[in-house]
Amino acid sequence: MSEFDCQRNITLLNLYTILLNCVFILPILLPFYRDELGLTFHDFLIGESVFAVVLILCDVPSGYLADRWGRRNTLILGAFVLALGYIALFFATGFWSAVFAQGVIGGGIAFVSGTNSAFLYDSLLSQGRESEYRKREGFRFALQLYSCALASVAGGYLYMIDHHLPLMIEIVMMLTGVGVAFLLIEPPRHQHIEEHHPLRDIRDTLIYVLHGHREIAGIVLLMVIVFSTTKICMWGIQAYADALKIPETYNGWIISAVMLCGALSGHFGHKILPNLRGEQALQGLIVLLVIALLVAGFSMSFVGIIALGLEAFVYGFGMPRTQETINNLVDSNRRATILSTANLAMALGFVPLSQMVGFVTDATDISTALITYAAVLTFLAVIAKMITMKRSRC
Incomplete structure (x- = not known):
């Protein structure tokens, strides 16, 4: 591969990233489920749970495919599968077809996630420029965020023109992404790092944390609690806005503002209380989330939207510190396994917690669901604290 080809790959990969992250449907998914499919917030969260499970199941197969079949081909396949998922959602007529579509979209994201980073590296x-990776990957991550934020603003207005219009444009973007991926040049293959199945990672981690490493177990549990909650709050904003009868055109602005808040907190969060340890930071963030949930639940006003939007700060501020804590506590040959398992645990933790919120919302309302979840969150935080306290007494 020549220097020109390398630079061309970087440019095309950035364009591919923009196309796949212009998610116009993001801020109006719940209104679409309500207006076009007659489904509830709980129904949507069931689909999101299927999405999370498919993402986990496809994690290792997608990595294996990228290593054996090629990064370029896997990126082509990922964009194509995403297009199929959005087409399935476009033609969805009810619960099962919508859940199927979300599962397909999850599979498409699994093919792209990780493969794009490996392709860049x-x-x-190939040109001895690997020292640029952090800078280039950071820029690509920023492109993901800004593309999604701008598309979110447009999505709310497009929905008011026609409920299917955001999906139509989404499909065009994904298919254009397929075309861009075809223009990529497969880089030379370098030494492959062996990947384990997620279930094996979980087994190895459980053995490790239950034999003298309860502090890590407590931190992983705190991660599940905190970052499952941030995702629930993110989707809860749309259900909350619906309960307040806020027009869908504002959804895009709200979601965009939340994303930018997350970006800023991730960028500058290290300057806020720099000496705060990961475990202490997570415990403090749980308190913040409980307060935010209670404020949103009891106020049922625009203040509640701001409170739920604090999830972006929690994610941007808390995730880097948590990962740093694990890096400091775990030896180098186990770090990847522990971090991988923590990510999988967060995805799995979202499933039961989100279903509880969805069930209570359908049975009562979003206000009661948020207050109930605040109580559950407090209970889980106490359990995690007890686990870490047992470790400190050993």
Whole structure:
């Protein structure tokens, strides 16, 4: 691969990233489920749970496919599967077809996630430019965020023109992404790092944390509690806005503002209370989330939307510190396994917690669901604290 080809790959990968992250449907998914499919918030969260499970199941197969079949081909497949998922959602007529569509979208994201980073690294490595990886990957991550934020603003207005219009544009973007991926040049293959199945990672982690490493178990549990909650709050904003009868055109602005808040907290969060340890930070963030949930639940006003939007700060501020804490506590040959398992645990933790919120919302209302979840969150935080306290007494 020449220097020109390497630079061309970087440019095309950035364009591919923009196309796949212009998610116009993001801020109006719940209104679409309500207006076009006659489904509830709980129904949507069931689909999101299927999405999370498919993402986990496809994690290792997608990595294996990228290693054996090629990064470029896997990126092509990922964009194509995403297009199929959005097409399925476009033609969805009810619960099962919508859940199927979300599962397909989850599979498409699994093919793209990780493969894009590996493609970038291999392209840079082919020219001895691997030292640029952090900068290039950081820029690509920013493109993801800004593309999604701008598309969210547009999505709310497009929905008011026609409920299916955001999906139509989404499909065009994904298919354009397929075309861009075809223009990529497969970089030379370098040494492969063996990947384990997620279930094996979970087994190894359980053995490790239950034999003298309860502090890590407590931190992983805190991660599940905190970052499952941030995702529930993110989707809860749309259900909350619906309960307040806020027009869908504002959804895009709200979601965009939340994303930018997350970006800023991630960018500058290290300057806020820099000496705060990961475990202490997570415990403090749980308190913040409980307060936010109670404020949103009891106020049922625009103040509640701001309170739920604090999830973006929690994610941007808390995730880097948590990962740093695990890196400091775990030896190098186990770090990847522990972090991988923590990510999988967060995805799995979202499933039962989100179903509880969805069930209570359908049975009562979003206000009661948020207050109930605040109580559950407090209970889980106490359990996690007890686990870490047992470790400190050993």
